[in-house]
Amino acid sequence: DADVTQTPRNxxxxxxxxxxxxxxxxxxxxxxxxYRQDPGLGLRLIYYSFDVKDxxxxxxxxxxxxxxQAQAKFSLSLESAIPNQTALYFCATSGSSGANVLTxxxxxxxxxx
Amino acid sequence: GDxxxxxxxxxxxxxxxxxxINCTYTATGYPSLFWYVQYPGEGLQLLLKATKADDKGSNxxxxxxxxxxxxxxxxxxxxxQVSDSAVYFCALTNGNQFxxxxxxxxxxxx
Numbered sequence: 001d002a003d004v005t006q007t008p009r010n011x012x013x014x015x016x017x018x019x020x021x022x023x024x025x026x027x028x029x030x031x032x033x034x035y036r037q038d039p040g041l042g043l044r045l046i047y048y049s050f051d052v053k054d055x056x057x058x059x060x061x062x063x064x065x066x067x068x069q070a071q072a073k074f075s076l077s078l079e080s081a082i083p084n085q086t087a088l089y090f091c092a093t094s095g096s097s098g099a100n101v102l103t104x105x106x107x108x109x110x111x112x113x
Numbered sequence: 114g115d116x117x118x119x120x121x122x123x124x125x126x127x128x129x130x131x132x133x134i135n136c137t138y139t140a141t142g143y144p145s146l147f148w149y150v151q152y153p154g155e156g157l158q159l160l161l162k163a164t165k166a167d168d169k170g171s172n173x174x175x176x177x178x179x180x181x182x183x184x185x186x187x188x189x190x191x192x193x194q195v196s197d198s199a200v201y202f203c204a205l206t207n208g209n210q211f212x213x214x215x216x217x218x219x220x221x222x223x
Contacts, residue, residue, distance in 0.1 A: 004156075033211075040215060041215060042119075042202065042213045042214055042215035042216050043157075043202070043213040045210065045211075048210070058210075090156055090157070092157075094211075100145070100206055100208065100211075101147070101159055101162065102147075102149075102157070102159070102204075102211055103159075104149075104156035104157045104158070105156055106155060106156045107155075107156050
């Protein structure tokens with residue numbers, strides 16, 4: 001099994017719908033992140049969490065919310081999806097000491113019509 | 114703030130050609146530097162890393178040296194293969210957040 005699992009892998013939805021992307025990890029890492037990837041823009045940080053009671057906004061948090069249900073689970077919600085949220089979304093985890101390295105999930109491709 | 118500037122692509126090379134992808138960074142303190150690779154349809158994977166000045170990261174024939182004097186971490190490979198076709202991302206961390214370049218798409222043709 002993958003260290004970082006994202007569900008769903010692909011989702012097509014309509015404008016105005018609520019969408020949740022889920023992420024779970026078996027790395028035992030404290031830190032979890034949600035990124036968005038768009039062509040030509042690289043990866044942009046949406047939200048991050050350093051432990052269960054910690055939630056921080058990233059570069060592009062507007063229109064998104066997150067929940068850290070447990071150390072191993074970090075979900076991203078789009079309360080009312082819009083077409084410009086069509087993108088590839090990645091969850092990642094890292095440890096909290098030493099030379100941190102991000103471990104990524106395989107990605108969730110979201111299309112908002 | 115901290116940031117990474119990466120050579121724009123796409124880059125197309127013939128098999129066995131020499132590869133360089135330029136990366137420069139802006140950061141306070143002493144960041145750790147990384148190269149990640151994304152193969153088609155997959156997530157990003159760590160390719161190599163360096164944690165202090167003059168460190169050389171290497172993996173799968175790829176190398177990059179942490180140059181503090183030029184704030185650079187250029188990726189090189191002496192002889193690319195078709196299987197190296199992917200998108201390459203330069204990144205840094207200050208210990209809390211990670212910052213990524215925009216990615217460079219590499220296509221290697223036989």
